[in-house]
Amino acid sequence: MPGRTNFPPFPEDMETHPLVVVDYQLIKAGDKEEAEKLWTAATQLGFWYLKNHGADEEVDGMFDLGLETMALSEAEKMKYAETDEGVGYKAAGACVIDEKGTLDVIEMLNIAKDDILAYPEKVYAEYPRTVNARMEKTLQPFVRKSVEVSHALLDALSVKLGLPKGALSQRHKLEENSTCNARVIKTPPQPEGWSEEKALMAAHTDYGSLTFLHNRLGGLQVLAPGTSKWQYIRPLPGHAICNVGDSLVLLSGGILRSNLHRVVPPPGEQFPLERWSLGYFMRPGDNVPLRALVEDSPMIAEAVAKTPEKNWDTGVTSKEWAVRRIMFIRAKNFKGKETWMASGGTEDYKSIERAAGKVVDEVKA
Numbered sequence: 001m002p003g004r005t006n007f008p009p010f011p012e013d014m015e016t017h018p019l020v021v022v023d024y025q026l027i028k029a030g031d032k033e034e035a036e037k038l039w040t041a042a043t044q045l046g047f048w049y050l051k052n053h054g055a056d057e058e059v060d061g062m063f064d065l066g067l068e069t070m071a072l073s074e075a076e077k078m079k080y081a082e083t084d085e086g087v088g089y090k091a092a093g094a095c096v097i098d099e100k101g102t103l104d105v106i107e108m109l110n111i112a113k114d115d116i117l118a119y120p121e122k123v124y125a126e127y128p129r130t131v132n133a134r135m136e137k138t139l140q141p142f143v144r145k146s147v148e149v150s151h152a153l154l155d156a157l158s159v160k161l162g163l164p165k166g167a168l169s170q171r172h173k174l175e176e177n178s179t180c181n182a183r184v185i186k187t188p189p190q191p192e193g194w195s196e197e198k199a200l201m202a203a204h205t206d207y208g209s210l211t212f213l214h215n216r217l218g219g220l221q222v223l224a225p226g227t228s229k230w231q232y233i234r235p236l237p238g239h240a241i242c243n244v245g246d247s248l249v250l251l252s253g254g255i256l257r258s259n260l261h262r263v264v265p266p267p268g269e270q271f272p273l274e275r276w277s278l279g280y281f282m283r284p285g286d287n288v289p290l291r292a293l294v295e296d297s298p299m300i301a302e303a304v305a306k307t308p309e310k311n312w313d314t315g316v317t318s319k320e321w322a323v324r325r326i327m328f329i330r331a332k333n334f335k336g337k338e339t340w341m342a343s344g345g346t347e348d349y350k351s352i353e354r355a356a357g358k359v360v361d362e363v364k365a
C-alpha cells in the first residue's frame, strides 16, 4: 500500500511547523510536567504529537480496512453512501471545498462509534462487508484504544482548566450516543500538478472535541496563529497527531484552541503517491449543550467575561452543531456562499483569505 509502510521520506529541507511532543504514558500516570506540555500545546496551537499511545497495531489494521474498502467497486461503496449525518462512504465530489462550490476529490469512510460498539446490532447504518469483517478485530479495539487515550487527555485538560477531573470526560461518555467516528481518508495523486488555491481538504477546524490522527505521508498543513502562510506538519513514525476541535473551544470559553488546518498533496518525492490517513474523532455526547462551563470553573468564567463579543452559548447541542456542519458541506445541499458559510465552525475566514493572498478589509470583512 503506497503511503503505509513503504514510501519515500518527507523532504528533510521542507519548512514545517514544529509541534510539542506529548508522552501519553506520562499523561496517563498523572505527570505534572507532561500535563503542562499538553496545556501549552492545547492552548497555543491546538495541535501536538502524541507518542507512546500504544495504538500502532490497531492503526495498522485501520489502514488495511481502508485499503480493502476503497478497493471495492464504486457501485458497491455507493450502497453505503454517507448520510446527511456524516455516516458511511463519502465519494469523491460529494462535498464542496469552497464558496464557489468546487467539488472535493477525496474519498472518505466514516464509521460511527455507536455502530462499531453495537455491532452486529445497527444504530445508524449498514457498512460494506470489508468493514463488517473488521468490526471486532480492528474497529472495536481501535475505538477502545482511541477513547482511552482521548479520555486521559480530556482529564488532564479538565484539571488544568480548573474543572473537576471528570468534567470533560463525563460529557464524552462511551455509552452515550454521539457523532464520534472512526474515519479513513484516501487522497488521490494530482498528476496535473497542484496550485495553492486548491486544497484537497478545505481549510477547517474540527467540530468535535479531540482528533487522534494518524498520518504516514505529509499533506496536513496548519495556519498557525499570527502567521499568513500554511505550513506542513511533518509526519513522525509512531507519533499520532492530536488536535483540539470546536466543541472543546466552546466548553472552555475559548481557552483551548482549535486551529485551522487543511490537506494538500504530500511534498517532494511523496507527491505522486496516493495519500492515506485516518483518525478517531471524539465528540461530546449528542445532548451535550455547546456552551462554556462557566459555573464549573472560575478560569472559564473569567475567560468568558473577558470576551463579551463572542458567543459562548451557541444554544445548540453537540449533535445539532455537527449535523449543521456536515449537512452544509455536502455538494447536494450547496446553494452558494450562504450554504458554504453555514458549514463553518469557529474558522477565522479572514486569516484564510490573508494566507491566500487576498486583501482583507478588516472593517467590512
Ligand SMILES: O=C(O)CCC(=O)C(=O)O
Residues within 6 Å of the ligand: 183, 185, 201, 206, 213, 215, 219, 220, 261, 262, 263, 277, 278
Ligand atoms: O488527513 C489528514 O491529515 C487530516 C484530516 C482532517 O483534518 C480531518 O479529517 O478532519
Ligand SMILES: [Fe+2]
Residues within 6 Å of the ligand: 204, 205, 206, 261
Ligand atoms: Fe480536520
